[in-house]
Amino acid sequence: MLKSNFVPNLLRIRLFASANIYLHQYLNTKRTMSLEQAKQVAAYRAVDEFVKNNSIFGVGSGSTVVYAVQRLAERVETENLKVICIPTSFQAKQLINKHNLVLGELDTNPEIDVTIDGADEVDSNLTLIKGGGGCLLQEKIVASCSKKLIVIADYTKDSKKLGDRYKKGIPIEVIPMAYVPIKNKIISLFGGEIKLRSAVAKAGPVVTDNGNFILDWMFADQDLDWEKVNNAIKMIPGVVETGLFVKMCCKAYFGQPEGTVKETN
Secondary structure, three states: OOOOOOOOHHHHHHHHHHHHHHHHHHHHHHHHHHHHHHHHHHHHHHHHHHOOOOEEEEEOOOHHHHHHHHHHHHHHHHHOOOEEEEEOOHHHHHHHHHOOOEEOOOOOOOOEEEEEEOOOEEOOOOOEEOOOOOOHHHHHHHHHOEEEEEEEEEHHHEOOOOOOOOOOOEEEEEOHHHHHHHHHHHHHHHOOEEEEOEOOOOOOEOOOOOOOEEEEEEOOOOOOOHHHHHHHHHOOOOEEEEOEEOOOOOEEEEEOOOOOEEEEO
16 A cells, blocks of 8 residues: 555656756845846946046946946935036936936046946956947046046856956947958967957947947957057057056956955955
């Protein structure tokens, strides 16, 4: 006679498989939520610590900056802050307008108190790869006009060396007519592989806010001197700007999975 608590092997297998599916879905949901929470806590911390009254604020681009602008709008409303916002892209300009913040330009505000921006990857020396969203030129211009550049990111952007985590390469904005010779010269100098970035919702290549193309350079050597590399690439005729930000960032905030924030100076 079978015991009442006996479960046939087939049923056990099915129950085990179902449990695994639900566990997998739960862990994925938790990870996604943690990633967004990580972005938000990093952005909020940076805005609370660096944005002051009567200041000029550089607004970066990307998904993490959305939370920074959200937090700034809250502070402007509750603390009556007077802040002029300088955008680094069309997206940043839209965010500023959406939250009814004061929109400024470099023409009338050439010196910025602080810029808060995201990054695709940050190494242990605070060297950045930026430009995954195609806004590297205006981002670097605004950063260069800032007394301080603060980076906000989630924990997946925190690396010891460039290329540890971000595998899409270093973006390089170029004049369209020169992209092939530029591609060949960079490979000749430093090796690796270069691809012309293709658009998603249109046929052909990505065209930046400035009317240029983007080359993505998948470098082979992680131990290059990035300052020398950046300078060498920028000397190639037709190169507008690189996504290497060397000795520009003074502090980075990395939101962690559990909601804490890691600070790197």
